[in-house]
Amino acid sequence: xxxxxxxxxxxxxSAGEALAGWxxxxxxxxAFLLMLLAPTLATIALAFTDYELGAPALNWIxxxxxxxxxxxxxxxxALRNTILYVAIVxxxxxxxxxxxxxxxxxxxxxxxxxxxxxxxxxxxxxxxxAAAWQYLLHPTIGPLxxxxxxxxxxxxxxxxxxxxxxxxxxxIGVWENIGFNLVLFLAGLTAIPRELYAAAEVDGASRAWxxxxxxxxxLLGPTTLFVVTxxxxxxxxxxxxxxxxxxxxxxxxSEVLLYAMYEExxxxxxxxxxAAITLVFLAIVLALVWLQTxxxxxxxxxx
Amino acid sequence: MDGISIEGLGKxxxxxxxxxxxxxxxxxxxxxxxxxxxxxxKSTLLRCIAGIEQPDAGSIRIGGREVTxxxxxxxxxxxxxQSYALYPHLTVEENIAVPLAMRRLNAAQRLPxxxxxxxxTRAARESITKDVRQAAGALGLGALLSRRPGQxxxxxxxxxxxxxxxxxxxxxFLMDEPLSNLDxxxxxxxxxxIVAIHKAAGVATVYVTHDQSEALTMADRVAVxxxxxxxxxxxxxxxxxxxxxLRVATFIGSxxxxxxxxxxxxxxxxxxxxxxxxxxxxxxxxxTLALRPEDLQPAGAGLPAIMEGVEFLGxxxxxxxxxxxxxxxxxxxxAPEDRDTLPSEGEVALRFPLGRxxxxxxxxxxxxxxxxSPEATxx
Numbered sequence: 001x002x003x004x005x006x007x008x009x010x011x012x013x014s015a016g017e018a019l020a021g022w023x024x025x026x027x028x029x030x031a032f033l034l035m036l037l038a039p040t041l042a043t044i045a046l047a048f049t050d051y052e053l054g055a056p057a058l059n060w061i062x063x064x065x066x067x068x069x070x071x072x073x074x075x076x077x078a079l080r081n082t083i084l085y086v087a088i089v090x091x092x093x094x095x096x097x098x099x100x101x102x103x104x105x106x107x108x109x110x111x112x113x114x115x116x117x118x119x120x121x122x123x124x125x126x127x128x129x130a131a132a133w134q135y136l137l138h139p140t141i142g143p144l145x146x147x148x149x150x151x152x153x154x155x156x157x158x159x160x161x162x163x164x165x166x167x168x169x170x171x172i173g174v175w176e177n178i179g180f181n182l183v184l185f186l187a188g189l190t191a192i193p194r195e196l197y198a199a200a201e202v203d204g205a206s207r208a209w210x211x212x213x214x215x216x217x218x219l220l221g222p223t224t225l226f227v228v229t230x231x232x233x234x235x236x237x238x239x240x241x242x243x244x245x246x247x248x249x250x251x252x253x254s255e256v257l258l259y260a261m262y263e264e265x266x267x268x269x270x271x272x273x274x275a276a277i278t279l280v281f282l283a284i285v286l287a288l289v290w291l292q293t294x295x296x297x298x299x300x301x302x303x
Numbered sequence: 304m305d306g307i308s309i310e311g312l313g314k315x316x317x318x319x320x321x322x323x324x325x326x327x328x329x330x331x332x333x334x335x336x337x338x339x340x341x342x343x344x345k346s347t348l349l350r351c352i353a354g355i356e357q358p359d360a361g362s363i364r365i366g367g368r369e370v371t372x373x374x375x376x377x378x379x380x381x382x383x384x385q386s387y388a389l390y391p392h393l394t395v396e397e398n399i400a401v402p403l404a405m406r407r408l409n410a411a412q413r414l415p416x417x418x419x420x421x422x423x424t425r426a427a428r429e430s431i432t433k434d435v436r437q438a439a440g441a442l443g444l445g446a447l448l449s450r451r452p453g454q455x456x457x458x459x460x461x462x463x464x465x466x467x468x469x470x471x472x473x474x475x476f477l478m479d480e481p482l483s484n485l486d487x488x489x490x491x492x493x494x495x496x497i498v499a500i501h502k503a504a505g506v507a508t509v510y511v512t513h514d515q516s517e518a519l520t521m522a523d524r525v526a527v528x529x530x531x532x533x534x535x536x537x538x539x540x541x542x543x544x545x546x547x548x549l550r551v552a553t554f555i556g557s558x559x560x561x562x563x564x565x566x567x568x569x570x571x572x573x574x575x576x577x578x579x580x581x582x583x584x585x586x587x588x589x590x591t592l593a594l595r596p597e598d599l600q601p602a603g604a605g606l607p608a609i610m611e612g613v614e615f616l617g618x619x620x621x622x623x624x625x626x627x628x629x630x631x632x633x634x635x636x637x638a639p640e641d642r643d644t645l646p647s648e649g650e651v652a653l654r655f656p657l658g659r660x661x662x663x664x665x666x667x668x669x670x671x672x673x674x675x676s677p678e679a680t681x682x
Contacts, residue, residue: 198355198375199388203467204405206376213413214401218392 046275053269065276077252078260089173089235097181105189118179130244133172159245162253172241181227188223229292233285257281305367306331306507307475312361321347323531332505336518339528345511353477354378366474381468382477387460389452395463396448402471403431438470458489476508515555527551549667552593558634565590576628584662585671591663596636598659601644605654
């Protein structure tokens with residue numbers, strides 16, 4: 001017994017110190033358990049039940065919800081639309097943000113003004129902004145179609161036609177994300193040492209494109225990875241604009257994953273099934289994060 | 304082939320004039336050090352030569368070619384930066400290859416994957432690899448070719464920067480304080496290596512430094528800069544022994560040269576605190592008498608000084624004194640075995656060889672000195 005005490009390398013904390021330690025970590029620990037872990041576990045549990053909001057009891061039904069998911073045409077459309085939406089919004093707002101950041105960085109005047117203008121959509125309320133978009137895209141009184149009419153083009157019914165509704169929502173998504181990406185890229189650009197550009201010029205990189213390939217793009221690697229990940233998770237989470245502008249219509253042409261989940265849970269009160277959709281969503285987000293940490297991170301950190 | 308010639312270069316940033324009409328000629332194969340305190344414009348001058356900064360006035364010729372308006376890539380110069388400016392995402396081999404790839408491959412051939420399929424890419428890549436290996440071998444980087452800069456020590460990074468500069472055989476080397484980030488022992492060693500590289504390449508080199516020991520040991524000629532002007536350009540021994548400007552005299556040499564306020568009367572006879580010091584100068588009015596610490600000697604009679612303290616440096620002693628009348632601090636360098644020629648306190652007298660006395664007029668310009676009598680060699 002006494003030998004064990006002697007060989008121990010870290011001293012045992014006194015009971016009082018241990019208690020103080022637990023008490024100090026308690027607020028964070030309780031918040032984590034209540035706000036993050038418990039709801040997640042509850043959602044996972046619910047996904048295996050037939051619970052409906054207000055129902056007196058629930059039954060364990062195993063994988064039945066997931067079996068139904070596989071057959072559900074609505075969910076399949078929502079998944080397809082979400083992927084399409086991300087496939088448009090992520091590249092467009094990442095490349096657009098990079099291009100705008102390079103332009104602002106290259107300019108000499110009005111940097112702060114441009115930055116503020118493009119960042120505005122990020123700080124504004126998405127629901128209020130959606131109302132503004134509804135007006136802008138209105139088929140008869142909207143300024144966009146008015147402008148198109150002026151040059152002799154009959155503009156489509158942007159938000160009510162199943163051909164254009166997803167494109168329109170994606171355009172709004174790009175508008176919402178580009179300013180955020182722009183600010184991140186601007187921060188990344190200022191971190192690149194000026195001397196590297198001087199060295200590149202002396203080494204013969206005379207054209208702007210050569211210097212971009214030799215210095216800017218590789219040194220922005222960590223920023224780009226972060227921007228890509230954050231934009232993709234933000235795009236997968238698209239909900240506000242759909243809920244306000246189209247409610248998934250027309251004919252499910254703008255149905256997305258989170259809106260389908262919301263409808264199942266809060267319109268039809270099928271919380272068990274809604275939880276199953278949430279798990280699919282969670283899996284997609286986790287896969288994106290995993291992609292970042294495992295596959296790409298080792299290729300862009302140089303030190 | 305010509306080296307570098309600069310005529311009347313001027314450059315300002317906002318309201319500050321950084322370069323005030325600088326002219327400089329560097330012969331092909333010559334090593335010129337730009338020496339000056341920080342903020343004197345030496346780095347700006349180098350960046351103007353490289354083309355990273357555009358001068359407001361004046362012209363630059365490199366290799367006999369007017370390059371004033373050209374971009375850096377059109378000037379055929381190589382530069383070593385203080386921060387080394389290596390590309391962190393490229394290996395040592397790829398870093399050294401960049402200047403060659405930019406010149407021997409066109410934009411399409413440099414594309415990843417696709418470029419390799421184009422005609423001529425393979426032959427060009429092979430010639431690049433060969434030259435890179437040779438340059439890396441010359442600097443002892445052969446074993447580090449596949450490392451990234453982040454995995455190298457400061458000295459190794461410095462060598463990669465040097466290799467990247469020499470690999471292309473440019474018309475001029477430009478070096479911006481390349482040794483200032485190295486520790487002291489490595490600095491002395493690398494100093495000699497840079498000189499050897501310069502000798503082997505035989506191209507005009509401009510080397511910016513604020514460290515006079517670097518400038519004096521490495522350069523064929525030293526250009527001392529201050530406040531945007533070149534005060535004097537001369538071989539190191541000449542700069543040390545024969546400064547033409549008081550600012551050069553006080554900047555070069557450690558410890559600092561001793562300076563004493565003096566006065567030349569209407570006959571040109573020089574007096575320090577009323578005491579004639581045995582010489583006549585070409586001019587009248589207030590003068591400055593400057594004397595190197597090793598040129599002062601204890602004597603029976605001469606400049607009166609009061610002992611203040613002794614510093615032991617190993618190979619020599621520094622004796623700190625004060626001029627008895629003026630109160631000006633004086634430093635005298637003495638061999639340790641001559642310690643006994645001076646008392647440890649009290650008043651002593653100092654003399655100096657007339658030929659070593661440097662006298663500057665009120666504007667800081669050097670004036671000629673003549674002995675009062677032909678046989679007088681010491682005060």
